[in-house]
Amino acid sequence: MSKDQQKHQQRQQKIKDQVDQKIEQAQIEKGLLLVITGNGKGKSTAGFGNVLRATGHGYKACVGQFIKGGWDCGERNLLEQHQVEFAVMSTGFTWETQNRELDTQAAQEVWQRCKQWLSDPSIYLVLLDEITYMLSYDYLDVDEVVAAIANRPAEQSVVVTGRACHRKLIEIADTVSEVKNVKHAFEAGVKARQGIDW
16 A cells, blocks of 8 residues: 555544544434525525435425415425425515515415424424525514424424524524525526526
């Protein structure tokens, strides 16, 4: 074995030992709250990745979709074929409706369905897609949302997506990821693309 190969093997063994130790120490079994926030593209895509993963393992998952409800949605088209239940905010983008009362009512309707899911122990994963906007706009009560998530069944996981996540959700989250915008095609005048952007 060459010296380079020996050094490489020693480095990798150190890493393996550290990873193995962390795996051994991680003994808590519970559902997780994951927050995917930030100004970059891909938050909903990441959230749907968790739904696909859970569904692929045979678990029951449900999706509350806020903001983008009016759009055709490739993820919804696929996942509904696999018995994933959706509650979709019928008004879609709030900057299109420009009607606070209508948007609040639509958000509340989706939230009422999500609250039912958050109390159902048969549901393994709930995605609250773009719910952060509903909290920023005061369409939903922050404390009510936090309480429903905090009091969910112990084995149920929740994924929250959207920009500017409220600090109260971040405080109770197990994992928080911030998606950073480095460059976006739309800013250069490139049209959103079916199958990529939605």
